[in-house]
Amino acid sequence: MDTPSDFTFTLSCPIPISDYPNVLLAHGGGGKLSHMLVEKMMLRAFGNPALDARHDSAVFTLDGGARLAFTTDSYVIHPLFFPGGDIGSLAVHGTVNDLSMCGARPLYLSAGFIIEEGLPMDTLWRIVQSMAQAAQRAGVQIVTGDTKVVDRGKADGLFINTAGVGVIEHALRIAPQSVQPGDVLLVNGDLGRHGMAIMAVREGLEFESAIESDSAPLNSLVQELIGAGIEIHCLRDLTRGGLASALNEIAGAAQVSISIEESRIPLRDDVRAACEILGFDPLYVANEGRLVAFVAPQDAERALDTLRAHPLGQGAARIGMVGEGGRAGIVTLRSRIGASRIVDMMSGEQLPRIC
Amino acid sequence: MKYLDEYRDGDAARQYAQAIARITTRPWTIMEICGGQTHAIVKFGIDELLPEAITLVHGPGCPVCVTPVDLIDKAIEIAAQRDTILCSFGDMLRVPGTGKDLLSAKAGGADVRIVYSPVDCLKIARDNPARQVVFFAVGFETTAPANAMAVYAARQQGIANFSILVSHVLVPPAMEAILSAPQNQVQGFLAAGHVCAVMGYTEYEPIAQRYHTPIVVTGFEPVDILQGVHLCVRQLEEGRAEVENQYARVVRREGNPQARKLIYEVFEVGPRAWRGIGEIPNSGYRLRPAYADFDAERRFGLTARAAEESSECIAGLVLQGVKKPDQCPAFGTRCTPERPLGAPMVSSEGACAAYYNYRRAAAQPARR
Numbered sequence: 001m002d003t004p005s006d007f008t009f010t011l012s013c014p015i016p017i018s019d020y021p022n023v024l025l026a027h028g029g030g031g032k033l034s035h036m037l038v039e040k041m042m043l044r045a046f047g048n049p050a051l052d053a054r055h056d057s058a059v060f061t062l063d064g065g066a067r068l069a070f071t072t073d074s075y076v077i078h079p080l081f082f083p084g085g086d087i088g089s090l091a092v093h094g095t096v097n098d099l100s101m102c103g104a105r106p107l108y109l110s111a112g113f114i115i116e117e118g119l120p121m122d123t124l125w126r127i128v129q130s131m132a133q134a135a136q137r138a139g140v141q142i143v144t145g146d147t148k149v150v151d152r153g154k155a156d157g158l159f160i161n162t163a164g165v166g167v168i169e170h171a172l173r174i175a176p177q178s179v180q181p182g183d184v185l186l187v188n189g190d191l192g193r194h195g196m197a198i199m200a201v202r203e204g205l206e207f208e209s210a211i212e213s214d215s216a217p218l219n220s221l222v223q224e225l226i227g228a229g230i231e232i233h234c235l236r237d238l239t240r241g242g243l244a245s246a247l248n249e250i251a252g253a254a255q256v257s258i259s260i261e262e263s264r265i266p267l268r269d270d271v272r273a274a275c276e277i278l279g280f281d282p283l284y285v286a287n288e289g290r291l292v293a294f295v296a297p298q299d300a301e302r303a304l305d306t307l308r309a310h311p312l313g314q315g316a317a318r319i320g321m322v323g324e325g326g327r328a329g330i331v332t333l334r335s336r337i338g339a340s341r342i343v344d345m346m347s348g349e350q351l352p353r354i355c
Numbered sequence: 356m357k358y359l360d361e362y363r364d365g366d367a368a369r370q371y372a373q374a375i376a377r378i379t380t381r382p383w384t385i386m387e388i389c390g391g392q393t394h395a396i397v398k399f400g401i402d403e404l405l406p407e408a409i410t411l412v413h414g415p416g417c418p419v420c421v422t423p424v425d426l427i428d429k430a431i432e433i434a435a436q437r438d439t440i441l442c443s444f445g446d447m448l449r450v451p452g453t454g455k456d457l458l459s460a461k462a463g464g465a466d467v468r469i470v471y472s473p474v475d476c477l478k479i480a481r482d483n484p485a486r487q488v489v490f491f492a493v494g495f496e497t498t499a500p501a502n503a504m505a506v507y508a509a510r511q512q513g514i515a516n517f518s519i520l521v522s523h524v525l526v527p528p529a530m531e532a533i534l535s536a537p538q539n540q541v542q543g544f545l546a547a548g549h550v551c552a553v554m555g556y557t558e559y560e561p562i563a564q565r566y567h568t569p570i571v572v573t574g575f576e577p578v579d580i581l582q583g584v585h586l587c588v589r590q591l592e593e594g595r596a597e598v599e600n601q602y603a604r605v606v607r608r609e610g611n612p613q614a615r616k617l618i619y620e621v622f623e624v625g626p627r628a629w630r631g632i633g634e635i636p637n638s639g640y641r642l643r644p645a646y647a648d649f650d651a652e653r654r655f656g657l658t659a660r661a662a663e664e665s666s667e668c669i670a671g672l673v674l675q676g677v678k679k680p681d682q683c684p685a686f687g688t689r690c691t692p693e694r695p696l697g698a699p700m701v702s703s704e705g706a707c708a709a710y711y712n713y714r715r716a717a718a719q720p721a722r723r
Binding site: 019022023024025026032033104199221263271272273277278279335336337338340341342347 | 357363364365367369397398399400401403404458459460461463471577691692693694701711712713714715717
């Protein structure tokens, strides 16, 4: 039970308002401030065993013994349409992927629409159709929903929230806490495409051919890995904050060190070029169809083969491993010229540099 | 990728590192001027390849870091005014002013926008004729041509609601200030390649001679920097003090005369205050009288005010190469990118940010 002093403490805002009297964009950027907002405010207010696992989805067991995964995510992307997808397909893929990252088979989604007055009906129809197609491709059904319309100027065209339920049909415990020293890290393809596709459209950057988002549902890929009997310890989709933030979160939650090799991280030349121009580090750029898998070393080669045999894993690569020892919670990268450096969690948002 | 992969090649880097080790007979301290070079050194671990006798110290070439606090306060004050849009390079937004930074001003309702080129501001000004559009024009000689172009084009096109808040600084006066300081340890320089792409390097020749200090115009990739160090060490070992050009694929001795012509059309050289260092004579650009209408300080009637710095921040010593970031007692504890005491902790060219992001040591051991 709370002691009186604990009680007073929980009444005051846990994020000192002297530091941040207002919410900054960086509180939603997937870096340190986002992390702090969740850790210090949300977890403190809502804390319970399912939430405290800090996974992409909450996992719980029903009375009959069935294990379910449950998750939600909101989509506020601008522009609504981008090369390789739109807010509708993204809203389906994102939630399907969050369920997949705990090894669940996604079944049912909800869809909540917050629509700005004046949005062309045709735009909404295209997005709804796109969601229907994405759901069909992923093998999930959108079974409930809600629509709200707000005054012009109160939303950026359209915001979508989706929640999803999936069923876990295996005995693996796919979570950061299962990560072991010696685990091998695999990614299912080249990184940074989604973030740079959005950035290129927003900023009017033109390349020889448009960079397309990698947005895709990863459930069938994950089911292949599980079906192949791979000893998967942890999965994480590399969304906001990119590979670097995902690895830092896992290294912190599992209290292990992680090392990756710069030369093994798959990047397409157009994405690299766009990052160089803007001064972005591709390790921090968002993906919407990429995951990192932590697998037992004896299964690493088989896992890589399984990934490569799937259409969404053809560019899969082995990028690093969990250290034996090293410094807990720290991610290091061996650079192309052979030196080692820290890969930190992103602080704030990536901002284009001066020159 | 062409022009990148060959300059990030591990074998080539190791060969240059070995070549440096072969010619080094005693300790030398070399300063890289540009914060972009500092980040490459720390990010790729270039200094780890060098023989122990070679010390790289980090220079003042971080435009965000040397922009005075009172100018940031002025930018925040402009941004807070009604019907005003403040445009800036992304880097400036997190730099602490006296009370807050531009990102907080934005969160508080100010219209602060990131632009990639100052010329983009002209479109914003045309699209918002009833509002004042101000560009925060910071930087070294590298950004001066584009900033000059924005002002020049604004006058040509009669865009009256555009102005710039100028804090332009120049490299050669800063190098002289470092070399003539009593505590100076710098024996050779890697000059900033992109500054020289605009300015050329004739102005460095008298400095090399007067202070008997070798200066090597150097690029930004690992192999560039190792080649630059190699040329610099060779001069030091041979007792020479010349200007050499490692970055010949980009830099010519005469620089870019057209870009310079544009700079001098719009700007003139004047004294400038450097954050953490103080005022250096003839070390910056200000708008020429013919372009005074585009001066935001004048347009908004801003006057000098008392700005406050953290008394604990040693940014000035870091920027002059006297101290390394991790020699600061506040480094990584009371000063972090989330709660910076000074600008070098948040700029993408700041030395403290480079050390924090890539080098910071952590205390606890890993689970075994």
